[in-house]
Amino acid sequence: QTAGTVAFLMPDQASTRYEQHDFPGFKAEMTKLCPDCTVIYQNANADVALQQQQFNSVITQGAKVIVLDPVDSSAAASLVSLAQAQGIKVIAYDRPIPGKTADYYVSFDNQGIGKAIAESLMNHLKQMGVPTDKGGVLQINGSPTDAAAGLIKDGIHEGIAAGGYKTLAEFDTPDWAPPKAQEWASGQITRFGADIIGVVAANDGTGGGAIAAFKAAGIDPVPPVTGNDATIAALQLIIAGDQYNTISKPSEIVAAAAANVAVKMLNGETPAAEMTLYDTPSQLFVPAVVTRENLKAEIIDKGINTAAELCTGRYAEGCDELGIK
Amino acid sequence: MSNDIPVAKPAPTQLDRSDVRVSHATGISGAVGSFFNRVKSGDLGSLPVVVGLLIIWSVFTSLNPVFLSANNLVNLLFDCSTVGVIALGIVCVLMLGEIDLSVGSMSGVGSALIGVLWVNQGVPLPLAIAAAVTMGAIVGAIYASLRTRLGMPSFVSTLSGLLALLGLQLYMLGSTGSINLPYGSGMVNFGQLMIMPAWVSYLLALLPGLVILYTGLRAMDQRRNANLTPGSTGGLVLKASAIAAGLVGIVFYLNTGRGVPWMFGLFVGLVVVMNYALTRTKWGRSMTAVGGNAEAARRAGISVRRIYISAFMLCSMFAALGGVLSSARLASASQQAGTGDVNLNAIAAAVIGGTSLFGGRGNAWSALLGIIVIQSIANGLTLLNLSSSLRYMITGGVLAIAVIVDSLARQSRVSHGRA
Amino acid sequence: MSNDIPVAKPAPTQLDRSDVRVSHATGISGAVGSFFNRVKSGDLGSLPVVVGLLIIWSVFTSLNPVFLSANNLVNLLFDCSTVGVIALGIVCVLMLGEIDLSVGSMSGVGSALIGVLWVNQGVPLPLAIAAAVTMGAIVGAIYASLRTRLGMPSFVSTLSGLLALLGLQLYMLGSTGSINLPYGSGMVNFGQLMIMPAWVSYLLALLPGLVILYTGLRAMDQRRNANLTPGSTGGLVLKASAIAAGLVGIVFYLNTGRGVPWMFGLFVGLVVVMNYALTRTKWGRSMTAVGGNAEAARRAGISVRRIYISAFMLCSMFAALGGVLSSARLASASQQAGTGDVNLNAIAAAVIGGTSLFGGRGNAWSALLGIIVIQSIANGLTLLNLSSSLRYMITGGVLAIAVIVDSLARQSRVSHGRA
Amino acid sequence: MTDRSQRSRPTGELLLSLREISKNFGAVSALTGIDLDVHAGEVVALVGDNGAGKSTLVKILAGVHQPTTGTISFQGRPVHLSTPSAALQLGIATVFQDLALCENLDVVANIFLGQELSPLRLDEVAMEVRSWTLLNELAARIPNVRDVVASLSGGQRQTVAIARSLLLDPRIIMLDEPTAALGVAQTAEVLNLVERVRDRGLGVIMISHNMEDVRAVADRIVVLRLGRNNGIFTPDASNQDLVGAITGATDNAVSRREGRLQGGREQFPEALQ
Amino acid sequence: MTDRSQRSRPTGELLLSLREISKNFGAVSALTGIDLDVHAGEVVALVGDNGAGKSTLVKILAGVHQPTTGTISFQGRPVHLSTPSAALQLGIATVFQDLALCENLDVVANIFLGQELSPLRLDEVAMEVRSWTLLNELAARIPNVRDVVASLSGGQRQTVAIARSLLLDPRIIMLDEPTAALGVAQTAEVLNLVERVRDRGLGVIMISHNMEDVRAVADRIVVLRLGRNNGIFTPDASNQDLVGAITGATDNAVSRREGRLQGGREQFPEALQ
Numbered sequence A: 001q002t003a004g005t006v007a008f009l010m011p012d013q014a015s016t017r018y019e020q021h022d023f024p025g026f027k028a029e030m031t032k033l034c035p036d037c038t039v040i041y042q043n044a045n046a047d048v049a050l051q052q053q054q055f056n057s058v059i060t061q062g063a064k065v066i067v068l069d070p071v072d073s074s075a076a077a078s079l080v081s082l083a084q085a086q087g088i089k090v091i092a093y094d095r096p097i098p099g100k101t102a103d104y105y106v107s108f109d110n111q112g113i114g115k116a117i118a119e120s121l122m123n124h125l126k127q128m129g130v131p132t133d134k135g136g137v138l139q140i141n142g143s144p145t146d147a148a149a150g151l152i153k154d155g156i157h158e159g160i161a162a163g164g165y166k167t168l169a170e171f172d173t174p175d176w177a178p179p180k181a182q183e184w185a186s187g188q189i190t191r192f193g194a195d196i197i198g199v200v201a202a203n204d205g206t207g208g209g210a211i212a213a214f215k216a217a218g219i220d221p222v223p224p225v226t227g228n229d230a231t232i233a234a235l236q237l238i239i240a241g242d243q244y245n246t247i248s249k250p251s252e253i254v255a256a257a258a259a260n261v262a263v264k265m266l267n268g269e270t271p272a273a274e275m276t277l278y279d280t281p282s283q284l285f286v287p288a289v290v291t292r293e294n295l296k297a298e299i300i301d302k303g304i305n306t307a308a309e310l311c312t313g314r315y316a317e318g319c320d321e322l323g324i325k
Numbered sequence B, C: 001m002s003n004d005i006p007v008a009k010p011a012p013t014q015l016d017r018s019d020v021r022v023s024h025a026t027g028i029s030g031a032v033g034s035f036f037n038r039v040k041s042g043d044l045g046s047l048p049v050v051v052g053l054l055i056i057w058s059v060f061t062s063l064n065p066v067f068l069s070a071n072n073l074v075n076l077l078f079d080c081s082t083v084g085v086i087a088l089g090i091v092c093v094l095m096l097g098e099i100d101l102s103v104g105s106m107s108g109v110g111s112a113l114i115g116v117l118w119v120n121q122g123v124p125l126p127l128a129i130a131a132a133v134t135m136g137a138i139v140g141a142i143y144a145s146l147r148t149r150l151g152m153p154s155f156v157s158t159l160s161g162l163l164a165l166l167g168l169q170l171y172m173l174g175s176t177g178s179i180n181l182p183y184g185s186g187m188v189n190f191g192q193l194m195i196m197p198a199w200v201s202y203l204l205a206l207l208p209g210l211v212i213l214y215t216g217l218r219a220m221d222q223r224r225n226a227n228l229t230p231g232s233t234g235g236l237v238l239k240a241s242a243i244a245a246g247l248v249g250i251v252f253y254l255n256t257g258r259g260v261p262w263m264f265g266l267f268v269g270l271v272v273v274m275n276y277a278l279t280r281t282k283w284g285r286s287m288t289a290v291g292g293n294a295e296a297a298r299r300a301g302i303s304v305r306r307i308y309i310s311a312f313m314l315c316s317m318f319a320a321l322g323g324v325l326s327s328a329r330l331a332s333a334s335q336q337a338g339t340g341d342v343n344l345n346a347i348a349a350a351v352i353g354g355t356s357l358f359g360g361r362g363n364a365w366s367a368l369l370g371i372i373v374i375q376s377i378a379n380g381l382t383l384l385n386l387s388s389s390l391r392y393m394i395t396g397g398v399l400a401i402a403v404i405v406d407s408l409a410r411q412s413r414v415s416h417g418r419a
Numbered sequence D, E: 001m002t003d004r005s006q007r008s009r010p011t012g013e014l015l016l017s018l019r020e021i022s023k024n025f026g027a028v029s030a031l032t033g034i035d036l037d038v039h040a041g042e043v044v045a046l047v048g049d050n051g052a053g054k055s056t057l058v059k060i061l062a063g064v065h066q067p068t069t070g071t072i073s074f075q076g077r078p079v080h081l082s083t084p085s086a087a088l089q090l091g092i093a094t095v096f097q098d099l100a101l102c103e104n105l106d107v108v109a110n111i112f113l114g115q116e117l118s119p120l121r122l123d124e125v126a127m128e129v130r131s132w133t134l135l136n137e138l139a140a141r142i143p144n145v146r147d148v149v150a151s152l153s154g155g156q157r158q159t160v161a162i163a164r165s166l167l168l169d170p171r172i173i174m175l176d177e178p179t180a181a182l183g184v185a186q187t188a189e190v191l192n193l194v195e196r197v198r199d200r201g202l203g204v205i206m207i208s209h210n211m212e213d214v215r216a217v218a219d220r221i222v223v224l225r226l227g228r229n230n231g232i233f234t235p236d237a238s239n240q241d242l243v244g245a246i247t248g249a250t251d252n253a254v255s256r257r258e259g260r261l262q263g264g265r266e267q268f269p270e271a272l273q
């Protein structure tokens, strides 16, 4: 058991998961496996240059293993080479680093996420008997300058293509900003009206914006809207029946896996790999799509959120319906 | 000759008609003529921006007729209101030649406070709103004292504020990320659905014309009594009825769709109040004076410090209020609220509407006009299927075009020696 | 008495010593004394910013000693260089009281051009760099003509430019997302690894002192010959040796780590050139004049239009060059390049360094000082484990503190009647 | 010009009294040990060469600058004039040499700046009427009081600045070169005005480079030279004495020029270019 | 004052000739149908009431404003003065009433603005020496030419502006109220200067409200009133005639004041406040 410094570099603030789930999970696992190790946490606020600074800085602070969720997957290649040149191990986290082989890759599959939410929506539409030739879906992607958003977008494209429904219009939301998504969706509502049969939104924030747009246009019921991240706000909307699905990514699992790998690397062991992606030994976790039907099972029963967190105020009624206590 | 009669002899002509060099317009034709003269010499106030707006509108309508549909315009008005209120605050600081880069974060903090206090803590809504606005007042007061006591440029202090407030916003929302405001609550309805009854909207549309007519006639009367030229009654009636007719027409059209949003009504109401305050009160006069020449204002006995405090406080308070409104509009207090281009949009709205970045020139209407220009572009582009790269390029181009008309008009004013 | 001798009699005293009201300092003690007098009256130039910087540094070092480690400082210098070059361009437009909000996007376009032309199309690197800089020149010329021909406020035109250039950047990188520059190429090495040989760095550290000494002595000579007070030789030697000693000390310390980056050398070189251009050429004089009073400059026969063109072109060219450097630094031309807070950081650097947003006051060194302040804060915070919300709040607070010293000094200058 | 002996009138209470006032700007001592008294109903003329420190002294009294050392008493009580509004509240009204007008405001707004009628609902009509009255009193030639000050001529601005100071009900009026940019008629009106306010018992400090105007209205002429007191004269002092005190030499440009003109015109040595 | 008949000297070539110049600012006609000729070696004084349009005329000749209608010829050729540098290149140097100095630059930089020595490596020493020389010629009292203009007194600024205009080698110098803020000695020097440049064959247009100064140096006195030509006088015209032409009435403030002063002092009606 060698103690050492491990750095955990996260990319942005677009959702709270990094500070609410990933880092605490990582930290907890590290404390368990290697109580004497130092863990450095940094968040790059979606700024590539800042991430580079943070990367350099943790090297100066003597990090031996760096867990990197790159702001820009391709630009991160140079960081990996820089670190490897000094004998520092890099674990690609959440987003792959295709340009340069990292020492390990653990993730939920972003493209898979996109595909999953889209497919889930498609299936829902089919079940409801919505004809494929009438109307179509809106697609709200993430930030045009965010590489992860690009992966999700590709996945959504795949999912929709498989479902056979048309896409009416598509939008890259600058900065993932919900108000922008809302504004855009409002425009599409005046444009297409009842032709909109559903919305594939790349995360819960933009999905929430789309729901707000439908509500504001007085459309009832709101067509099914997807999400991703399983934020409390989104879970509540699902409970209330306003949002169709989201993705539960209990990031703690991935974070714990990363911690495991990191400790092994510190000890000079070679961690086992389930598969190889981008030439990198990898471990991928499959996220679960959460809808009203399986919310209790996926979220409450797995202890990701408690009923007390979700069932506040007006959501209590929906909770009762779903049997959440 | 040795008798010292004051030179102001009982004026045979009206006081302001004594100079032979000034040409005066009389009657309706005169009013119309002097209007065209002003057009020619470029002395047009907000007209060029309106022309720019009309150009944008026609282009977008020709690309997608949905743009001019009543319901789309109603959406536009809803969207204008939130950033518009922020821009109104920006006008106050720009009037002094200062800037506030933190309005975005401030609005984010405002919306976070609503989420945390009202939704999570169960504080009554009015108290939560009051808390948000008070928070704005405090922040504004801090900026003002950094500016007046330490002479710190507002660019730097508000940049620090931007970061600090953003941190505060993240901190408040940290555990949950974003907080849903309950759909169906009055607050969310106000931000999304509440429309004026038709009769109220018509009444409000008529009001400006009537007020203009009434105050105009009263001023004429006073001026006549005071031996000043009263101006043309015909021109006044023409102006008042043109405004009334225009507004009623717009309201009629909006009422063929969903109607006029109360939220927009609130925004316009704030603009009117600020316009009154800036143009018709001693405070507004002092604001303009300090913005034009702070030293001269100081020497005239104006408390420059108090003016700064009021401007910065108003700005941050409006920003907080804008945040409250945007949380209502989005039905959510999110971590992204107020980030991105809210700052730039709010400042750009004020500038596009004609408020100078260098102080001393500006008016409350510029917030309204400017934000309509910006939101029209954004809204018009949502109706076209464009890739992000094209969308950005076109937004840039259209924005430039909207302002070119104004710039050309101003240019002609300069070349006519009325800079 | 009827003889009209020009009043300037063969001066018994030196020309600039004829007024009895001015107190003069002589010798080294005089030089030191007048320095302390200036400290007391707040007339300090960049000193307060340096003091602010020292405060920040001591705080960060006390929190984490790694901060002052040579290698961390070397990283800091690498990181300073890219945005610093952009800030240098911003100084030019701020000198005129204008602004360029599009430097971030422009740098993004610059880096995208490198990626597309050099990596993808195989254009030779120098040509690709030239293309990026030329692109900058064109964009700057457009802003300048919008400003001078149409009178469009630069805030608006560059805001349009921000959007349009961002679109262009996304468009160019659209198909691939981002383009990696070949690792190991000279370009990337320059941005990441290349360090001056120790002897070069020492030579360059000595140079400023020598130049100051040489030019100072020459100027003294000329002034003596021209019957002007030459100033104190002792003071000059003191100043030159203090600077030389300081720089050599810093370089020595950096050389205990990796050494002085060539990229930082390039940046400082550009600062020195711009400083010369702004202070010692007719062009620089005209820039200051136009920034202070454009109408007076015009009446003095200065072509205000040309000055505007040069400033905007320089600004966009430096921005493009900054983009090129940042692509080298990142070894990648990415879609994120130039987004985020690059704009604000570049402008803030110039302002923190002491360049006024209102024109007519500023210098090239402010870009260097300001960016070091900003990057020190960013770098210092990366050495502490902080949640994002805390990080933002602390950044804001520290930024304010860095500037408070300067503001206090300026305040004291005002109260000493030297505003 | 006219017989001035009748002017030796009893002066009123001591309004303002400066002792040992000094003011440094960095390395420049603009004022050194200045003493000055102003009584009610008295016109004190402050004369001196360019840069002698006259405006600096006025600005100190107006609360714009703070003196480096020295004491100011107003009606016997020592006062601290820390801001212009402190001075205004004591009743010290000032027309500054650089006028201190807001170029972006119109004439009416400038005249009433800081003392607007009905603050919550500006009474524009009343202000405009009062402005016209004040300006006509000064024989101003302003086409339109609703034009911004930026479009006014130099003399017009000066009249506006003077009109401003009349709005208040001051104890002392300080006029810093009030007639510099004025036309002949306007100058005459301003001199009339000075006499009028003097007769109403106000103290007047007037700065001027025009010795004729100074002698026409002043009760006492205080000379500053290079920031120091350089003598106090009565209005019947000879031009030569005054100019001598101002320039600090009997052989000065004025006397040389006069001498030359009397001695007939001659060629000048090429001192230009 | 002195005998001026000797002044009727042969004047040189016709340098500048204006015909029917008009200028409107919005609703205000600042100038209407102005004619003016200036010959080499001649001092033309331009006088008129405040706001008569004198500065506007000078600004048109300096290329600052464009006339609304009318023609300007320079040495017989019609010219279009579209920018100040066009006028400067023709050899028309101007001292503006509002001085047009850059407050943020020091005195030397202001004097040499636009004509710096050795553009790529400013020769500060030579410029400083030349500045001191020029300023001393004007008897300026400037403590330090390295101070920014913002810290100068009104008269010091005016001297700087005048010094500026001497740097060039102009054909015509236009001085808009050059002595307004100047002390007695500086005024005398400026008048000397005007005579010197006139004798060197330059044309001079001088604006002043001081009739004495005007009569002292002018060869011709052109009166503007409310934007129109209102007569041309010779320097030996009586004060009364001149003031009459300027104010447009024989019964004017000046004559009333003089009458009153001669008639003894009396109480004024309360026209103030």
Ligand SMILES: Nc1ncnc2c1ncn2[C@@H]1O[C@H](COP(=O)(O)OP(=O)(O)OP(=O)(O)O)[C@@H](O)[C@H]1O
Pocket: C417, C418, C419, D025, D026, D028, D029, D030, D048, D049, D050, D051, D052, D053, D054, D055, D056, D057, D097, E141, E142, E143, E150, E151, E152, E153, E154, E155, E156, E181, E183
């Ligand atoms: N703010 C300032 N900073 C530095 N020096 C100043 C400042 N104000 C005035 N001075 C200096 O103080 C001296 C006196 O200036 P002041 O304006 O009082 O002169 P003045 O007697 O009014 O001259 P004038 O007759 O030209 O108006 C001048 O030498 C000037 O340079």
Ligand SMILES: Nc1ncnc2c1ncn2[C@@H]1O[C@H](COP(=O)(O)OP(=O)(O)OP(=O)(O)O)[C@@H](O)[C@H]1O
Pocket: B417, B418, B419, D141, D142, D143, D150, D151, D152, D153, D154, D155, D156, D181, D183, E025, E026, E028, E029, E030, E048, E049, E050, E051, E052, E053, E054, E055, E056, E057, E097
């Ligand atoms: N830029 C402008 N815009 C509008 N009106 C102007 C402008 N410049 C001058 N005027 C008007 O033109 C008239 C003439 O002004 P001008 O400055 O030429 O007067 P002047 O004869 O120089 O007066 P003074 O003796 O006071 O300097 C004034 O009534 C003034 O209001």
Ligand SMILES: [Mg+2]
Pocket: D054, D055, D056, D097, D176, E153, E154, E155
């Ligand atoms: Mg003065």
Ligand SMILES: [Mg+2]
Pocket: D153, D154, D155, E054, E055, E056, E097, E176
């Ligand atoms: Mg004039």
